[in-house]
Amino acid sequence: MEFSNLLKPEAIRIFSSVSSKKRLLHDIAGIAEACYQTDYSQTVEALMERESLGPTGVGGGIALPHARLEQLDKVVGAFVLLENPVEFDAIDKQPVDIVFGLFAPKSAGVEHLKALALVSRTLREQSIVAKLRSNPKPSTLYTILTEPANVQAA
DSSP states (O other), X not given: OOHHHHEEEEEEEEESOOOOHHHHHHHHHHHXXXXXXXXXXXXXXXXXXXXXXXXXXXXXXXXXXXXXXXXXXXXXXXXXXXXXXXXXXXXXXXXXXXEEEEEEETTOSHHHHHHHHHHHHHHTOHHHHHHHHTOOOHHHHHHHHHSOHHHHTO
């Protein structure tokens, strides 16, 4: 699995200001609706339900909210870079500025886990995170996320 299979270029956004975690989850649901024709209300509900099980802020200013949705037939994602970090109940208590929303079909088993592992592994790479934070242009962010792993490691 590769990022280019998960992410459309138009599913990458930069927000200058988001008022809260809840607002951010609504914004991510809006991206999913616009790019993948998901149902906005069901997406918000699924994201909130997942967050109620435990926050998806993984530390280091990164959050990986995810949900399973009826309307999908494959795993897809949305990437958001925040110019101003927002509180997200992250495990390290730090606000987040990099958010990758992941959406999988209700029936997805191992594919959802593989996608989550790919995103998590990629966003643990400090060099990639530094590039993402210093390139606030959606097309550049897409290139950084989708370049082959051997190039990212260089």
